Amino acid sequence: xxxxxxxxxxxxxxxxxxxxxxxxxxxxxxxxxxxxxxxxxxxxxxxxxxxxxxxxxxxxxxxxxxxxxxxxxxxxxxxxxxxxxxxxxxxxxxxxxxxxxxxxxxxxxxxxxxxxxxxxxxxxxxxxxxxxxxxxxxxxxxxxxxxxxxxxxxxxxxxxxxxxxxxxxxxxxxxxxxxxxxxxxxxxxxxxxxxxxxxxxxxxxxxxxxxxxxxxxxxxxxxxxxxxxxxxxxxxxxxxxxxxxxxxxxxxxxxxxxxxxxxxxxxxxxxxxxxxxxxxxxxxxxxxxxxxxxxxxxxxxxxxxxxxxxxxxxxxxxxxxxxxxxxxxxxxxxxxxxxxxxxxxxxxxxxxxxxxxxxxxxxxxxxxxxxxxxxxxxxxxxxxxxxxxxxxxxxxxxxxxxxxxxxxxxxxxxxxxxx
Numbered sequence: 001x002x003x004x005x006x007x008x009x010x011x012x013x014x015x016x017x018x019x020x021x022x023x024x025x026x027x028x029x030x031x032x033x034x035x036x037x038x039x040x041x042x043x044x045x046x047x048x049x050x051x052x053x054x055x056x057x058x059x060x061x062x063x064x065x066x067x068x069x070x071x072x073x074x075x076x077x078x079x080x081x082x083x084x085x086x087x088x089x090x091x092x093x094x095x096x097x098x099x100x101x102x103x104x105x106x107x108x109x110x111x112x113x114x115x116x117x118x119x120x121x122x123x124x125x126x127x128x129x130x131x132x133x134x135x136x137x138x139x140x141x142x143x144x145x146x147x148x149x150x151x152x153x154x155x156x157x158x159x160x161x162x163x164x165x166x167x168x169x170x171x172x173x174x175x176x177x178x179x180x181x182x183x184x185x186x187x188x189x190x191x192x193x194x195x196x197x198x199x200x201x202x203x204x205x206x207x208x209x210x211x212x213x214x215x216x217x218x219x220x221x222x223x224x225x226x227x228x229x230x231x232x233x234x235x236x237x238x239x240x241x242x243x244x245x246x247x248x249x250x251x252x253x254x255x256x257x258x259x260x261x262x263x264x265x266x267x268x269x270x271x272x273x274x275x276x277x278x279x280x281x282x283x284x285x286x287x288x289x290x291x292x293x294x295x296x297x298x299x300x301x302x303x304x305x306x307x308x309x310x311x312x313x314x315x316x317x318x319x320x321x322x323x324x325x326x327x328x329x330x331x332x333x334x335x336x337x338x339x340x341x342x343x344x345x346x347x348x349x350x351x352x353x354x355x356x357x358x359x360x361x362x363x364x365x366x367x368x369x370x371x372x373x374x375x376x377x378x379x380x381x382x383x384x385x386x387x388x389x390x391x392x393x394x395x396x397x398x399x400x401x402x403x404x405x406x407x408x409x410x411x412x413x414x415x416x417x418x419x
Contacts, residue, residue: 073097079347088261088291094347095259096207102348103208146407148184150393155250156193158308163248168199170249174238175256176204179215186228200230207237239295241303248306258313258353260292286323288354293361297368312416317355327354358382358415365419385414
């Protein structure tokens with residue numbers, strides 16, 4: 001397992017440093033180069049297989065298209081044309097471009113303002129009916145506030161075990177959405193652990209300007225006595241973070257890493273050499289490499305050396321495009337999410353999200369952040385959503401009259417990593 005992990009980690013490093021490996025790996029281009037000039041086709045199928053002169057000239061022109069990154073296109077007001085981009089930069093640009101990216105104009109997260117009273121519900125079907133009425137045209141943070149309370153209970157228990165009362169409880173949350181988790185965590189600590197609350201600092205790192213404003217508004221609309229003054233919101237991408245944080249802290253990312261862009265590679269069937277942008281028959285199907293997730297681990301190692309990590313996301317997804325660890329690409333049509341068969345879609349109109357191989361993530365984390373061999377550190381755990389909720393959740397308050405528990409029944413394709 002260690003050897004496999006090191007190989008995959010090497011692939012991620014190769015993809016993130018392509019300029020050092022141009023002889024080994026060709027950069028992915030949104031305009032694919034076809035090797036149709038290498039072979040002369042003869043026979044009855046020649047007219048169908050041989051390229052036209054126009055195609056040959058177009059292929060030559062593509063070689064001179066400028067190579068752009070997501071940083072280059074951030075200032076663009078419309079998607080670039082006649083350009084080459086890595087898969088990860090194309091996906092990053094499609095999702096996060098401040099002018100036309102999906103999360104800049106499309107994403108809306110609905111947070112119910114009232115708690116779900118599970119004890120009054122007949123069973124999980126009634127819960128689904130209520131949720132369906134609220135859900136309609138938006139995403140819903142359906143576990144509010146119970147999931148946030150479970151996370152808060154975990155944070156407080158670990159803090160009191162190792163740091164209290166000599167050091168503050170410092171929390172960083174990446175991609176906080178509407179700020180729902182932040183509010184639930186701080187509400188729980190304020191109501192149940194007042195001594196800990198006095199020493200709590202909550203920092204949000206939010207790439208979306210709209211969501212950063214919404215998080216601030218979520219606080220401002222509360223009564224003065226209910227506002228949490230310990231919150232600081234930084235409107236910035238975690239990948240642009242340059243501030244060294246020497247303190248011991250908790251770093252949270254809940255349903256965020258699924259939108260981290262991946263690189264795409266294929267292997268030569270004869271040599272097993274990985275390639276990008278090479279289209280030829282003797283190649284394997286696509287494999288998506290979590291290079292942005294690897295970059296996050298490098299950021300944590302460099303700027304948050306004493307962090308404790310808590311990440312939660314999808315471990316598997318239905319309706320994904322073809323390939324290993326391939327994403328789901330979907331858009332909303334008449335209130336319904338419709339899956340697509342390719343990631344090469346119009347930027348800004350489609351959500352692109354990936355499953356996370358948490359066992360691989362655990363091994364990557366150990367190698368990058370701990371410098372240890374895979375499997376040697378038992379303090380880095382991978383739990384299912386159910387296991388986490390059974391350990392830290394309020395099971396009694398989330399059980400229906402029939403004895404069913406929606407928090408445990410659903411989200412079976414969710415996992416989390418705790419360090």
